[in-house]
Amino acid sequence: MIRAPRLFAIAAAFFLLAVSSFAADSGTLVDREIHSENLTHNLIGVDPTRKLTIYLPPGYNTSTQRYPVIYFLPNPFGGHHDIFDQHHAAELFDRAIAANQIGKFILVSVDMRTPFGSTWYVNSPVTGNWQDFYIRDLVPYIDANFRTLATRNSRALLGDYIGGYGALRFGMAYPDIFSVVYAMHPVGTGSGVQMLVSRPNWSAIANAKSLSDLNSDGFTPIFASMFQAHLPNPAKAPLYFDPPAHLINGKLVIDSAQMARLRDNLFIESLIPKYADNLKSLHGLKIDWPRSDGIWDHVFANEALTYKLNEFGIPHEAEEFNGTWMNGTSGGDPYWDGADSRVYNEVLPFFRNHLDF
Structure with missing residues (x-):
């Protein structure tokens, strides 16, 4: 017969084991700041100290393993932490790793907003040198401070909306730094049917x-x-x-x-001839977009973009899915929310198949 104190000790031991096992299966979020001289000489009050959040996979703190890195460019209408606060991305990543949707990885999300909106991921004497910040400051910082696989074969870009545009820009300009690009619902890819002059006041x-x-x-x-x-x-x-x-x-x-000048500098479609060979060298390239986006420009521009990529013989995947930007199965974001979220079922497996782990 087991006495009550003994029974309590056994139950407590099992509880601690379960808690430690759960913790071992959970990733970690780390918040950091990085100061960049590349952003100091702007004219609109951009703070050169940028906030970033790093997702570290389960087991990171108890191992010596090195991991591939996914650099995430968020939609600038929200914050760089929104995917974790609003969409529980860390838990989604943990679940995907446990289900072998993807191997263990590090994800980096950094605040790329200006006081007036998006940076559009370029060097500008007005808003700051955001391209240099990302390539010369952020990537070396992550490699120096975390256990990364510091090669192009183990670095990927993932972007959402205007962030998807940024992922395409960085991927086409720096194939020596990144080897895989996934652009979720990118905008600014081409002119579509709505003219650039029809929207501003x-x-x-x-x-x-x-x-x-x-x-x-x-x-x-x-x-x-x-x-x-x-x-x-x-x-x-x-x-x-x-x-x-x-x-x-x-x-x-x-x-x-x-x-x-604007069309030549802005549209991804206009940049393809210049960067075609760079894009061909990528190990994986995919774009997708929702068919029922209320701004038709985005739909038609992305359809035209995939034809342009084909014209130049650039291997890629493109998918137009049924839905809208903010209309997933649970009424939320189709990329992040719900049991059939696209990040879980499409994006992470794409990186699993094309990144070097």
Whole structure:
């Protein structure tokens, strides 16, 4: 007969074993900050100290193993921590690793926003040198401070929405740093059917005395951040860009030279001829997008992009799935929420098949 104290001790031992086993099967989130000289000489008040969150896989703290790294570019409408706070990404990653959807990996999410919106992932005398920050500061910092597999074959880019655009830009420009790219619902890939000049409030742009004067609607700040990135002009305060159109006697007139400059610098489709060989060298490239996105531009532009990639003989995967941007099975984000989330079923297995673990 087992006495009560003995029985209690056995139960406690099993409880501690279960807790330690659960902890061993859970990843860890680490919050850090990194200061970048590449961002100090901006004109719009960008903080050169950037926040980042690193997901470390189960067992990281008790092993000497090195891991591949997925660099995540979040949608700039939210914070870099949103996938963990709102979509429980750490738990999703843990579950995917346990189910062999993917091997153990590190994921890095960094704040890439400006006070006015997206950086558009380029070097700009107005917003800062974001491309240099990512490649010269962030990647070396992660390799120096965490047990990574520090080769291109073990580095991937994952981006969401405008972050998907950034993943494509970094992937095509730096195939020596990254070997796999997955762009979820990328925007800015091409012109589609809605023109660049149809969305901004051109009267607000013409009469602005400060950046805050452009906050009259949701579209104008987005396009103003685009112009600051791709049409920068440090001599034109307070907006610091050359607009691609002007109102003259109440009529919108296109500036042909600036529009050509914007299209050449912005659209992924326009950049493909320059970077085709780089894209061909990737070990994996995939884009996807929801068919029922209310902004038709995104749908038609991504359809055109996959044809352009085919024209240049660039191996890739492309998928148009049934749904909208924020309409998953549970009414949330189709990429992160619900039992059939695309990150779990599509994105992570894609990295499993193309990354070196």
